[in-house]
Amino acid sequence: MREEKLALEHVTKQFGQKTNLVTALEDVSLAFKAGEVSLIIGPSGSGKSTLLTILGGLQTPTYGSVRLNGHDISDLSTKEAEKRRLEQIGFVLQAYNLVPYLTVADQFKLVDQVKPNNNLSQDGFYKIIETLGIQNLLNKYPGELSGGQQQRVAIARAFYTDPAIILADEPTAALDTARVKEVGQLFANIAHDEEKAVVIVTHDDRLREFSDNVYKIVDGKLSNTD
Amino acid sequence: MFLAIREIKKEKLRYGLILTVVVLISYLIFILSALALGLATANTAAVDSWQSKSFVMTKDANGNAGQSLLTTKQVDQLSDDKTAKLGITPVNMKIGGKRESAQFVGMNNEEYIAKNLQLTKGNLPKAANEVVLADSVDKDIYGMGDKISIGLSHTKYKIVGYAKNATYNTAPVIYGELAQWRIIKGVSDQFQGSVVASKTSQSVDDKALKTYSYQAFINKLPGYTPQKATFGLMIGFLIVISLIVITIFLYILTVQKLPNLAVLRAQGIPNLFLAQNTLFETFFIMATGIVVGALLSALTEFGIPDSVPMAFDWGLMGLIAVGLMVTGLLGAIIPIRVISKIDPVSVIGG
Numbered sequence: 021m022r023e024e025k026l027a028l029e030h031v032t033k034q035f036g037q038k039t040n041l042v043t044a045l046e047d048v049s050l051a052f053k054a055g056e057v058s059l060i061i062g063p064s065g066s067g068k069s070t071l072l073t074i075l076g077g078l079q080t081p082t083y084g085s086v087r088l089n090g091h092d093i094s095d096l097s098t099k100e101a102e103k104r105r106l107e108q109i110g111f112v113l114q115a116y117n118l119v120p121y122l123t124v125a126d127q128f129k130l131v132d133q134v135k136p137n138n139n140l141s142q143d144g145f146y147k148i149i150e151t152l153g154i155q156n157l158l159n160k161y162p163g164e165l166s167g168g169q170q171q172r173v174a175i176a177r178a179f180y181t182d183p184a185i186i187l188a189d190e191p192t193a194a195l196d197t198a199r200v201k202e203v204g205q206l207f208a209n210i211a212h213d214e215e216k217a218v219v220i221v222t223h224d225d226r227l228r229e230f231s232d233n234v235y236k237i238v239d240g241k242l243s244n245t246d
Numbered sequence: 247m248f249l250a251i252r253e254i255k256k257e258k259l260r261y262g263l264i265l266t267v268v269v270l271i272s273y274l275i276f277i278l279s280a281l282a283l284g285l286a287t288a289n290t291a292a293v294d295s296w297q298s299k300s301f302v303m304t305k306d307a308n309g310n311a312g313q314s315l316l317t318t319k320q321v322d323q324l325s326d327d328k329t330a331k332l333g334i335t336p337v338n339m340k341i342g343g344k345r346e347s348a349q350f351v352g353m354n355n356e357e358y359i360a361k362n363l364q365l366t367k368g369n370l371p372k373a374a375n376e377v378v379l380a381d382s383v384d385k386d387i388y389g390m391g392d393k394i395s396i397g398l399s400h401t402k403y404k405i406v407g408y409a410k411n412a413t414y415n416t417a418p419v420i421y422g423e424l425a426q427w428r429i430i431k432g433v434s435d436q437f438q439g440s441v442v443a444s445k446t447s448q449s450v451d452d453k454a455l456k457t458y459s460y461q462a463f464i465n466k467l468p469g470y471t472p473q474k475a476t477f478g479l480m481i482g483f484l485i486v487i488s489l490i491v492i493t494i495f496l497y498i499l500t501v502q503k504l505p506n507l508a509v510l511r512a513q514g515i516p517n518l519f520l521a522q523n524t525l526f527e528t529f530f531i532m533a534t535g536i537v538v539g540a541l542l543s544a545l546t547e548f549g550i551p552d553s554v555p556m557a558f559d560w561g562l563m564g565l566i567a568v569g570l571m572v573t574g575l576l577g578a579i580i581p582i583r584v585i586s587k588i589d590p591v592s593v594i595g596g
């Protein structure tokens with residue numbers, strides 16, 4: 021059996037109070053294993069981003085707990101949480117992934133500034149940017165790239181720290197079908213070859229064929245479709 | 247530093263503008279402080295050159311030497327080998343059709359003030375109708391050997407020399423013989439002078455007299471203290487304005503970058519790294535602005551006409567530069583707080 025990297029245990033997340041109460045997630049239990057791509061599919065407003073940010077430790081559940089490598093991470097200090105995000109988690113977020121005043125190459129150098137060690141090797145880095153087709157964009161600023169190119173750079177950026185866990189929020193939103201297949205394959209390869217836990221939340225059905233597990237989320241409730 | 251340098255490089259217009267503002271503010275502060283110092287010097291240069299510790303004059307004069315009249319008896323009582331008698335009065339000096347405000351300072355050649363006087367040319371007045379003028383006067387008008395009329399006296403006074411640092415209450419000084427003071431001022435011969443200066447402190451028993459220390463004497467020069475306060479206030483305000491400007495600028499920039507900063511925080515880029523970066527950015531803007539401002543001030547020093555009393559004291563400017571820098575860095579506090587309070591989820595969610 022594969023090693024569990026990350027898990028949600030009866031997680032409920034509510035916003036607001038009384039009449040304004042919004043339940044974004046309701047009693048969600050999920051486990052993500054190293055070496056697997058897990059896809060969580062749901063329509064807009066179903067709670068996908070909320071789920072992902074709780075997994076990444078950016079917010080805490082109202083009820084329930086989050087386990088990372090078998091340990092409850094509910095009460096980590098801000099600094100510890102920061103360190104854990106930097107070292108163990110690669111985020112691909114919906115927007116603003118790239119710093120506008122840094123060239124593509126500098127987006128990665130920025131990571132070197134705060135985490136000098138255990139990032140991708142030169143070879144590993146080139147392999148990934150070639151797969152993503154961004155090797156010729158290194159000297160460009162994000163503003164000079166198309167939406168799809170920006171998204172691919174963001175994916176490379178998430179991989180750069182060589183994290184054990186990759187959390188991606190709508191990573192294929194701006195990509196055409198051919199690119200979706202390449203990116204999907206890249207996620208699958210990374211998970212399978214390098215024993216990473218990849219969690220993707222999306223409404224993009226095109227990613228199904230690259231996933232090991234597919235979950236459906238509607239109105240904050242989960243259902244395993246397989 | 248990594249982020250700051252690249253951001254400034256990329257956003258040249260934005261940073262160019264704020265830099266311009268900092269340059270102008272620091273330039274203005276430097277020039278104002280030079281003007282303040284220049285004016286202060288024009289007020290006190292002559293008094294400074296007298297190298298005196300205390301001054302006695304009549305109480306009624308309220309510290310204004312030009313208003314003080316000492317009787318022969320009073321002068322005799324005060325005088326000893328460490329004192330010097332002065333007859334100071336504001337006057338008009340006339341040559342040809344020209345008139346100019348000046349301060350006549352009558353002195354006794356045997357006493358220390360006359361002896362210490364530094365002349366740039368010529369010699370001390372040796373006769374009743376000889377005077378020494380401030381070196382700062384226009385020599386085309388007040389040439390060596392020219393004759394001028396002073397105050398109420400009918401005598402034509404011959405210019406026999408020029409003295410260094412001879413401005414009193416911003417007017418050029420005319421040094422002459424003490425006995426001429428009474429005639430120029432038009433007072434009766436019961437009065438012998440207006441001030442008795444001393445190299446040491448003096449105490450007086452006479453209720454009609456009052457002793458002023460060097461500093462008190464300076465502060466009582468007409469207009470001197472209000473001028474100093476005005477300049478101090480202006481410089482203080484400018485420093486506060488620079489604080490507000492830099493805070494607003496950094497705040498707006500930070501708020502504008504908030505989504506990106508939030509993502510960086512989500513990715514685990516430490517708070518401290520981002521805070522240091524803002525601090526460095528501020529340091530860079532302030533340092534560059536101050537240096538350019540100082541260079542402009544130096545250029546101004548060469549270009550400014552002599553009639554504008556400006557004095558550049560690089561030590562004082564250094565102090566102001568440090569003050570501006572500290573102010574700027576204080577301006578970074580609010581943006582740094584904003585950064586440290588970013589909630590990544592607020593930007594990412596949805």
Ligand SMILES: Nc1ncnc2c1ncn2[C@@H]1O[C@H](COP(=O)(O)OP(=O)(O)O)[C@@H](O)[C@H]1O
Pocket residue numbers: 035036042043044062063064065066067068069070071595596
């Ligand atoms: N910070 C928040 N405050 C209040 N409501 C929120 C907040 N974050 C998310 N929600 C609500 O929770 C629900 C799920 O949101 P989200 O997780 O962003 O969905 P998705 O990413 O699937 O579009 C939505 O109804 C949204 O309005």
Ligand SMILES: [Mg+2]
Pocket residue numbers: 068069070114189595596
């Ligand atoms: Mg979302």
